Amino acid sequence: MTRETPVLRTDPVQRLLGAATEAFAERGFHATTTRDIAGRAGMSPAALYVHFRSKEEVLYHIALRGHREARQIVADAPAGLATHAERLRAMVHDFACWHAGEHTMGRVVQYELDALDPAHRTEVVLLREQIESDVLGEISAGIATGEFGTPDAKGATLVLLSLCVDVARWYRPDGRLSPAEIGDLYGNTALRVVAAR
Amino acid sequence: MTRETPVLRTDPVQRLLGAATEAFAERGFHATTTRDIAGRAGMSPAALYVHFRSKEEVLYHIALRGHREARQIVADAPAGLATHAERLRAMVHDFACWHAGEHTMGRVVQYELDALDPAHRTEVVLLREQIESDVLGEISAGIATGEFGTPDAKGATLVLLSLCVDVARWYRPDGRLSPAEIGDLYGNTALRVVAAR
DNA sequence: GTCTATAGGGTGATAGAC
DNA sequence: GTCTATCACCCTATAGAC
Numbered sequence: 506m507t508r509e510t511p512v513l514r515t516d517p518v519q520r521l522l523g524a525a526t527e528a529f530a531e532r533g534f535h536a537t538t539t540r541d542i543a544g545r546a547g548m549s550p551a552a553l554y555v556h557f558r559s560k561e562e563v564l565y566h567i568a569l570r571g572h573r574e575a576r577q578i579v580a581d582a583p584a585g586l587a588t589h590a591e592r593l594r595a596m597v598h599d600f601a602c603w604h605a606g607e608h609t610m611g612r613v614v615q616y617e618l619d620a621l622d623p624a625h626r627t628e629v630v631l632l633r634e635q636i637e638s639d640v641l642g643e644i645s646a647g648i649a650t651g652e653f654g655t656p657d658a659k660g661a662t663l664v665l666l667s668l669c670v671d672v673a674r675w676y677r678p679d680g681r682l683s684p685a686e687i688g689d690l691y692g693n694t695a696l697r698v699v700a701a702r
Numbered sequence: 703m704t705r706e707t708p709v710l711r712t713d714p715v716q717r718l719l720g721a722a723t724e725a726f727a728e729r730g731f732h733a734t735t736t737r738d739i740a741g742r743a744g745m746s747p748a749a750l751y752v753h754f755r756s757k758e759e760v761l762y763h764i765a766l767r768g769h770r771e772a773r774q775i776v777a778d779a780p781a782g783l784a785t786h787a788e789r790l791r792a793m794v795h796d797f798a799c800w801h802a803g804e805h806t807m808g809r810v811v812q813y814e815l816d817a818l819d820p821a822h823r824t825e826v827v828l829l830r831e832q833i834e835s836d837v838l839g840e841i842s843a844g845i846a847t848g849e850f851g852t853p854d855a856k857g858a859t860l861v862l863l864s865l866c867v868d869v870a871r872w873y874r875p876d877g878r879l880s881p882a883e884i885g886d887l888y889g890n891t892a893l894r895v896v897a898a899r
Numbered sequence: 900g901t902c903t904a905t906a907g908g909g910t911g912a913t914a915g916a917c
Numbered sequence: 918g919t920c921t922a923t924c925a926c927c928c929t930a931t932a933g934a935c
Contacts, residue, residue, distance in 0.1 A: 517918080532816075535733035539911060549920055554912065556918090616813065616871075619729075659878075660887045664865060671868040674813075681856075690857045697894045714900080736929060746902055751930065753900090 518556050520546040522570075525563045530612040534564055534620040564617060565625040571607075571614035572632040578603045579639050589647030590701045596640060597665055598692035604672035605684035611673030640666060644699055654700030661699050668694070715753050717743040719767075722760045727809040731761055731817040761814060762822040768804075768811035769829040775800045776836050786844030787898045793837060794862055795889035801869035802881035808870030837863060841896055851897030858896050865891070 514520060524545035528537040539560050543550045557563045582599040583592035604611040618626060641662040647653035655661050672687060682690070711717060721742035725734040736757050740747045754760045779796040780789035801808040815823060838859040844850035852858050865888060879887070 533730060533732055535730055536817075538909080540909090548918095550911085551913080551921080552919055560911070620733075657887070660891075663872075664887070664891055667868040667872060668861065668865055670871070671864045674867070675860075675864060690854070690861070694857075694861055694895055697897060698891055700894060735927080737927095745900095747929085748903080748931080749901060757929070 517546070517548065517552070521548070521553060521556060521563065522567055526567050526610055526613055529564065529567065529617055530609040534560075534613075534617045561620065561622055561625070564613070564620055565622070565629075567610070567613055568618065568621060568625070568629050569632075571610045572629055572636075574607075574610070575600070575603060575614065576632055576636050576639075579636050583643065589643060589650060589652045590696055593640075593643050593647060593653075593695055593699065593701075594692040596643060597669060597695035598688040600636075600666075600669040601672050601691035602684045602688035604669055605676045605682075605687045608673050608676045608678075611670075615670050615673050637662060637666060647699060647701070652702060654702060655698070664698055665695050714743070714745070714749070718745070718750060718753060718760065719764060723764050723807055723810055726761065726764070726814055727806040731757075731810075731814045758817065758819055758822070761810070761817055762819070762826075764807070764810055765815065765818060765822070765826050766829075768807045769826055769833075771804070771807070772797070772800060772811065773829055773833050773836075776833050780840065786840060786847060786849045787893055790837075790840050790844060790850075790892055790896065790898075791889040793840060794866060794892035795885040797833075797863075797866040798869050798888035799881045799885035801866055802873045802879075802884045805870050805873045805875075808867075812867050812870050834859060834863060844896060844898070849899060851899060852895070861895055862892050 514523075521542060525537070525542045528541050528545060531537075532541075537560075539553050540550045542560075542563065543553045546552075553560075553563070557566070578599050579596050582595040586592045586595055604615075618629060621629060641658060644653060644655075644661050644665075645658045648655065648658055653661075668691060672691075676684075676687070718739060722734070722739045725738050725742060728734075729738075734757075736750050737747045739757075739760065740750045743749075750757075750760070754763070775796050776793050779792040783789045783792055801812075815826060818826065838855060841850060841852075841858050841862075842855045845852065845855055850858075869884060869888075873881075873884070
């Protein structure tokens with residue numbers, strides 16, 4: 506009567522999305538074959554096309570889910586924190602930490618965007634702009650209250666987002682730093698970058 | 703008697719390497735066909751194989767040249783500068799600036815490494831470690847003299863190199879910041895990251 | 900050193916049985 | 918909803934003429 510495998514893993518769509526995320530992260534979208542995706546999910550190549558119209562549509566679903574997840578991370582981070590310094594630290598901490606812990610998803614989300622159809626790409630770029638806006642808003646607010654000494658909110662936003670995104674490129678699970686340690690390092694770095702008083 | 707095209711452009715090897723760099727940067731190694739490379743260089747697909755053993759060997763030559771160029775940029779940057787702060791600022795300024803101005807080369811150098819043969823990859827990774835060592839050495843020296851307040855030389859090195867590398871991902875020639883402005887922003891950011899006095 | 904032609908194999912996607 | 922079999926196309930790399 507017990508269920509050995511979680512429901513998520515028996516749902517063929519979720520199995521295909523998970524398999525594709527791994528394959529895209531390891532070899533890139535173009536170098537990944539539909540046979541590889543289906544094989545990792547324990548299916549024949551044809552089964553993929555029952556659930557998705559094309560290989561590109563698989564990437565689209567992954568990119569959409571990943572970006573929504575990332576946006577949520579950034580939006581939820583400052584909840585309950587009072588100062589702009591603590592709020593920004595939490596946002597950068599959690600965003601960097603997510604790119605380490607979810608580096609497989611992160612790599613697909615950040616580096617395979619150009620493989621999307623123009624319409625799908627536009628939709629995903631909107632989510633990216635919301636994340637950027639969240640961070641820019643926090644930094645601008647901190648500058649307005651005098652909590653941050655930097656005069657350049659846009660420059661600081663660019664630097665901090667770029668820093669977090671690049672974690673997905675270099676992070677390795679067997680590396681020197683854990684996701685939590687990366688979050689700490691990056692959260693503290695953020696306060697230096699905006700010259701928090 | 704005048705020469706309309708520079709010698710570099712008439713050398714088929716240089717033409718192929720330039721064409722391949724553009725193609726790899728735009729579409730990635732795996733999505734680029736040898737037909738595309740040869741076509742951009744004004745040749746037939748077969749001509750490529752007179753000068754290179756394989757598509758991978760073309761990438762290898764680009765990666766080697768790009769990494770040597772980048773290493774030179776970082777090594778030359780601090781020449782003639784006395785304080786560790788000015789030396790580090792120059793290194794980060796020039797390295798970031800290079801990734802913007804040479805973003806086509808930079809994108810290939812930073813994001814197509816995994817497509818190299820294991821032996822070629824190892825050779826290129828050695829050059830990367832030299833760049834890392836150059837920056838770590840400068841930061842450690844600045845900490846030793848008390849010029850930099852950060853206690854974490856490795857963390858600061860990681861942050862600054864990551865920042866510069868990621869410029870190749872997001873930089874667009876028609877964007878808000880010029881390569882020189884990015885260099886300035888990143889050079890100043892570097893001094894904040896290491897807590898320069 | 901360049902070309903045209905092609906070998907040999909892999910790719911995304913579909914047809915039709917169960 | 919999954920499978921086997923396959924289509925039509927594209928790929929890297931090579932052969933051989935000039």
